[in-house]
Amino acid sequence: MPGAEKLGPDSLDGLVLVSNPAVTPDGRYILYTAARVSLATDSYESSILAVKVDSGEQIVLQSGPRDSCPVPSPDGRRYVFARKVEQRDRRGNKLPGIELRLASLDAPGASQLIARVEGIVSLSWSPDSRRLAAALPMGRPDEDVKEIETLPVWFNGKGFVYKTRIEPFIIDVDSGIMERIELGLNWLQVSDVAWSPDGKKIAISVAADMLRPYLLDVYVYDVENGEAHVVAQGLRGYGELAWSPDSKLLAYLGHRGERGFSSHQKIMLLNPETGGLECLTCSLDRNAVNTVNSDVRFRSCLKKLQWTIRGIYFLVSDSGRVILYRVQPGMEPEPVLDPGEAVVDEFSASRDGSIIAYTLMTPVDPKELYLYRGMEARRLTRHTEAWKRRYKLAQPRRFSFRASDGATVEGWVLPPPEGVEQRGWVLYIHGGPKTMWGYGFMHEFHVLSNAGYTVVYVNPRGSDGYSEDFADIRCRYGERDYMDLMEAVDYVVKQLGLPKSRAAVMGGSYGGFMTNWVIGHTSFFRAAVTMRGISNWISMYGTTDIGWYFVEDQLCCTPWRRSDLCWEKSPLRYADRIETPTLIIHSNEDYRCWLDQALQLYTALKLRGVETKLAIFPGENHDLSRSGKPRHRVKRLQLILDWLNKHIPGARNED
Numbered sequence: 254m255p256g257a258e259k260l261g262p263d264s265l266d267g268l269v270l271v272s273n274p275a276v277t278p279d280g281r282y283i284l285y286t287a288a289r290v291s292l293a294t295d296s297y298e299s300s301i302l303a304v305k306v307d308s309g310e311q312i313v314l315q316s317g318p319r320d321s322c323p324v325p326s327p328d329g330r331r332y333v334f335a336r337k338v339e340q341r342d343r344r345g346n347k348l349p350g351i352e353l354r355l356a357s358l359d360a361p362g363a364s365q366l367i368a369r370v371e372g373i374v375s376l377s378w379s380p381d382s383r384r385l386a387a388a389l390p391m392g393r394p395d396e397d398v399k400e401i402e403t404l405p406v407w408f409n410g411k412g413f414v415y416k417t418r419i420e421p422f423i424i425d426v427d428s429g430i431m432e433r434i435e436l437g438l439n440w441l442q443v444s445d446v447a448w449s450p451d452g453k454k455i456a457i458s459v460a461a462d463m464l465r466p467y468l469l470d471v472y473v474y475d476v477e478n479g480e481a482h483v484v485a486q487g488l489r490g491y492g493e494l495a496w497s498p499d500s501k502l503l504a505y506l507g508h509r510g511e512r513g514f515s516s517h518q519k520i521m522l523l524n525p526e527t528g529g530l531e532c533l534t535c536s537l538d539r540n541a542v543n544t545v546n547s548d549v550r551f552r553s554c555l556k557k558l559q560w561t562i563r564g565i566y567f568l569v570s571d572s573g574r575v576i577l578y579r580v581q582p583g584m585e586p587e588p589v590l591d592p593g594e595a596v597v598d599e600f601s602a603s604r605d606g607s608i609i610a611y612t613l614m615t616p617v618d619p620k621e622l623y624l625y626r627g628m629e630a631r632r633l634t635r636h637t638e639a640w641k642r643r644y645k646l647a648q649p650r651r652f653s654f655r656a657s658d659g660a661t662v663e664g665w666v667l668p669p670p671e672g673v674e675q676r677g678w679v680l681y682i683h684g685g686p687k688t689m690w691g692y693g694f695m696h697e698f699h700v701l702s703n704a705g706y707t708v709v710y711v712n713p714r715g716s717d718g719y720s721e722d723f724a725d726i727r728c729r730y731g732e733r734d735y736m737d738l739m740e741a742v743d744y745v746v747k748q749l750g751l752p753k754s755r756a757a758v759m760g761g762s763y764g765g766f767m768t769n770w771v772i773g774h775t776s777f778f779r780a781a782v783t784m785r786g787i788s789n790w791i792s793m794y795g796t797t798d799i800g801w802y803f804v805e806d807q808l809c810c811t812p813w814r815r816s817d818l819c820w821e822k823s824p825l826r827y828a829d830r831i832e833t834p835t836l837i838i839h840s841n842e843d844y845r846c847w848l849d850q851a852l853q854l855y856t857a858l859k860l861r862g863v864e865t866k867l868a869i870f871p872g873e874n875h876d877l878s879r880s881g882k883p884r885h886r887v888k889r890l891q892l893i894l895d896w897l898n899k900h901i902p903g904a905r906n907e908d
């Protein structure tokens with residue numbers, strides 16, 4: 254029975270974000286994190302819980318409020334987890350970090366394992382449960398003047414990282430003694446570590462070329478003699494690793510860069526003896542990771558691929574859905590858990606693959622914990638039930654249309670819930686561009702729909718969830734992607750009857766770029782909201798944390814090579830054509846799309862007399878809408894509603 258309350262911006266309060274479903278290798282327990290959004294404390298109060306698989310009994314393991322990321326040991330008796338700690342240096346600069354803690358599954362409490370690290374990039378237990386291989390960021394920036402001689406300079410959510418090296422370690426869990434694994438590299442960023450099931454080796458994927466950090470090498474470190482040797486070089490992508498149960502082969506999550514950063518992540522089989530590499534998922538032509546957008550996620554430390562005796566498990570993004578797949582060397586990939594119009598958001602499997610723990614969401618259900626065993630899926634938690642009962646949530650409807658070049662483009666409309674009159678509608682453009690809209694829960698969409706705005710969300714060319722070719726818009730930003738969106742607008746007006754004079758456009762990041770592009774190329778929309786966006790590719794070059802190479806790869810230009818192209822594709826170039834009242838939302842620590850992107854657009858609009866407003870969120874970064882301080886998230890939503898309400902007033906019968 255749907256609730257009666259309007260789902261407004263502050264409905265975030267009390268919502269529980271379920272994440273990190275970690276099954277113990279013996280399949281007895283599932284450990285997970287539950288984070289409650291609290292407006293009172295302006296934080297996410299996170300604790301660690303467990304479910305006993307056989308009885309379904311729930312246990313609170315760590316009551317928080319800043320605990321997350323449990324990683325159980327192979328013997329199923331202990332787990333390590335992260336406790337967020339905040340310190341300040343002598344100058345008062347925030348020093349966010351975490352403490353690594355060790356706890357027993359049979360007794361309460363926990364002890365400190367590592368006092369304070371900047372973060373944890375990867376953890377992998379030794380099979381005897383006595384040690385951990387870890388990839389940890391080391392090195393802090395200068396407290397006062399930053400004296401920088403390396404790249405990258407900064408990273409979103411982490412701050413200045415020019416002194417940070419991500420290094421591999423072995424940690425003895427009983428003594429807490431940490432030993433660095435020496436790879437003989439001057440500069441290194443480890444992306445993953447994986448301890449082999451026979452206990453003899455640790456596989457490490459690492460970027461070793463500071464000027465080309467997207468190139469990854471794979472090392473195998475011999476635990477007994479302390480020697481490491483390279484088994485593959487120049488790979489790309491996520492770089493996650495998983496050993497085969499017989500410790501002979503490695504699964505590598507990534508690609509060879511066939512289509513630059515538009516390439517799908519693939520499961521590659523790597524033979525460390527011969528260096529042979531084989532793609533196991535190329536026939537699928539889908540991205541072997543979860544890229545669906547959602548704003549109800551919380552920190553997770555689970556691996557994206559896992560190799561059990563039943564095969565290699567991984568998630569696949571497909572037409573807005575996220576499906577759990579499995580592949581065996583020499584065989585075709587097969588779906589194991591297809592949730593239908595839903596998203597398997599994260600998963601882990603027991604050692605024998607007989608038990609799979611996962612979180613699931615749908616467009617109307619925030620994430621909950623599930624268990625898959627013997628071909629049956631069972632929901633284990635109900636953390637969001639009471640929250641859901643309070644509100645009215647409308648159900649989205651899928652649509653698809655044939656674009657002018659013959660391709661099929663997919664989208665969804667989320668109308669206002671029953672009893673709420675439609676005031677107008679919003680074309681909401683996702684970021685990436687290689688992410689997708691689909692069956693993920695979007696709290697923000699329900700806020701808009703409850704305020705009377707139908708939300709139209711489309712996966713134009715450049716999006717994920719389809720073929721690699723569909724996702725590849727390199728050198729062509731603002732062309733086919735723009736056409737797909739405007740053809741979708743035409744479709745929803747003509748076929749679904751949405752009123753053409755009450756439309757707004759909005760989006761974040763690449764979606765902010767596209768919003769800026771749209772308003773420079775059409776005056777169709779009554780209002781625009783551009784968030785964490787891009788307005789100038791020339792100044793985006795060298796400031797974005799996703800790398801100077803991102804602009805070159807995606808736009809095919811640099812400020813000194815084909816700069817005309819960079820400028821041609823910059824929304825700022827068309828600022829003199831913009832007439833749409835535009836709200837610009839940006840965070841002052843957004844190192845992905847730096848604040849200059851917002852300031853330049855704002856200044857241009859102001860000077861040209863276009864109605865505009867710039868809202869800068871202090872202390873927030875690129876992820877404001879997804880993991881920003883809860884009160885800032887509420888304020889952001891309120892600003893958006895105020896802007897839409899101002900520019901899309903009443904007059905309902907004019908179409």
Ligand SMILES: CSCC[C@H](NC=O)C(=O)N[C@@H](C)C(=O)N[C@@H](CO)C(=O)O
Nearest residue numbers: 514684685686687688761762763799803
């Ligand atoms: C180094 S290539 C990865 C770039 C990345 N693309 C995929 O998401 C990216 O961060 N692009 C941003 C410009 C962007 O649009 N980000 C999106 C998706 O994360 C956002 O919503 O913030």
